[in-house]
Amino acid sequence: MNSSTTLSDVFRSHPIRIPLSNLADFRHLPDSYTWTPEDDLLFSASDSDESLPFIDLADPHVAARVGHACTAWGAFRITNHGVPSRLLDDIEFLTGSLFRLPVHRKLKAARSENGISGYGVARIASFFNKQMWSEGFTVIGSPLDDFHKLWPMHHLKYCEIITEYEEHMQKLAARLMWLALGSLGVDEKDINWAGLSSDFQGAQAAIQLNHYPICPEPDRAMGLAAHTDSTLMTILYQNNTIGLQVFRDDVGWVTVPPVPGSLVVNVGDLLHILTNGIFPSVLHRARVNHVRSRFSIAYLWGPPSDLMISPLPKLVNPLHSPLYPSLTWKQYLATKATHFNQSLSFIRNYHLSSDQIS
Numbered sequence: 001m002n003s004s005t006t007l008s009d010v011f012r013s014h015p016i017r018i019p020l021s022n023l024a025d026f027r028h029l030p031d032s033y034t035w036t037p038e039d040d041l042l043f044s045a046s047d048s049d050e051s052l053p054f055i056d057l058a059d060p061h062v063a064a065r066v067g068h069a070c071t072a073w074g075a076f077r078i079t080n081h082g083v084p085s086r087l088l089d090d091i092e093f094l095t096g097s098l099f100r101l102p103v104h105r106k107l108k109a110a111r112s113e114n115g116i117s118g119y120g121v122a123r124i125a126s127f128f129n130k131q132m133w134s135e136g137f138t139v140i141g142s143p144l145d146d147f148h149k150l151w152p153m154h155h156l157k158y159c160e161i162i163t164e165y166e167e168h169m170q171k172l173a174a175r176l177m178w179l180a181l182g183s184l185g186v187d188e189k190d191i192n193w194a195g196l197s198s199d200f201q202g203a204q205a206a207i208q209l210n211h212y213p214i215c216p217e218p219d220r221a222m223g224l225a226a227h228t229d230s231t232l233m234t235i236l237y238q239n240n241t242i243g244l245q246v247f248r249d250d251v252g253w254v255t256v257p258p259v260p261g262s263l264v265v266n267v268g269d270l271l272h273i274l275t276n277g278i279f280p281s282v283l284h285r286a287r288v289n290h291v292r293s294r295f296s297i298a299y300l301w302g303p304p305s306d307l308m309i310s311p312l313p314k315l316v317n318p319l320h321s322p323l324y325p326s327l328t329w330k331q332y333l334a335t336k337a338t339h340f341n342q343s344l345s346f347i348r349n350y351h352l353s354s355d356q357i358s
């Protein structure tokens, strides 16, 4: 993850200050953590027993299956992905070790109000009146300084895990991107036109570690509220605890139970833009429970942060005019910091009334 300075600049003009509480201290759910449909329109939308596609990456028809899942769901689960299970155990161990530290130790690496890396609540917290039952840690660029603050004696061991995880995720993300775009007939020259190299060199990423502690009243609490990711793609590992849900307009909330060794892949807003709306970026959220702590690790993968992203010309024609203007990941993150889940419709409407986004 190089050029971290560029993505880190994004939130300088969008500071957030959300108090962190020690969730383990609460025996009852405080009002400030009690969600109702007024706090989030989709809070009580119906649950469905549909299941998210499960794709074996060794399947001979893998590209068609990925393409279908991206079009119909904007998400899918994968197996046979090549990420060693030992590495998944290591990243889960790192995540558990981090969040099990006493609060005063975690706060040594607290994210600053206008910063991007470190310990804190998810950035989307600023859009809700109620607090979410979770804590997070964002890694962009080298985690060395933050990890040194957390584990003065053992930080190098944890940095190695992050580096190895990142290397595997980078390769997997590029492979999945090719499967998804290949299913639409997009080839290397279309990608080069967009300024991306065929191995997606220069792509940037964030790693988001999430912890959802045991909750006294899970039905009234929210772990991570409904959102889409501002990425090209997100690859998520979850520990063996239920919580992730994806939303489909026609069926409601679909639970994505963990399957040991598998990963979940989400289409993000930028891939939605690149495919001119063919792939939806999936709305998802995390619920909590009163039995087991839940951990998840999201690899949020995007383009070089200053590269202009726009609908691929191959996917634009007289019947399908471009739905979105060109913009960089940095510009999109800044839009998201103001317009949150309305960001795509905001830039779409802006595009229809003008041509450029500043």
Ligand SMILES: C=C1C[C@]23C[C@@]1(O)CC[C@H]2[C@@]12CCC[C@@](C)(C(=O)O1)[C@H]2[C@@H]3C(=O)O
Binding pocket: 116, 122, 123, 124, 125, 138, 205, 206, 208, 227, 228, 229, 230, 231, 298, 300, 333, 336
């Ligand atoms: C690159 C990024 C995506 C993200 C904002 C960030 O700058 C770093 C944290 C990411 C994350 C992880 C949790 C959910 C999310 C919506 C959030 O609040 O912070 C995503 C952001 C995003 O995808 O917009």
Ligand SMILES: O=C(O)CCC(=O)C(=O)O
Binding pocket: 208, 210, 224, 229, 236, 238, 243, 244, 245, 284, 285, 286, 295, 296, 298
């Ligand atoms: O914890 C989860 O299952 C979801 C996490 C997530 O959506 C994110 O980090 O962006």
Ligand SMILES: [Fe+2]
Binding pocket: 227, 228, 229, 234, 284, 298
């Ligand atoms: Fe997400």
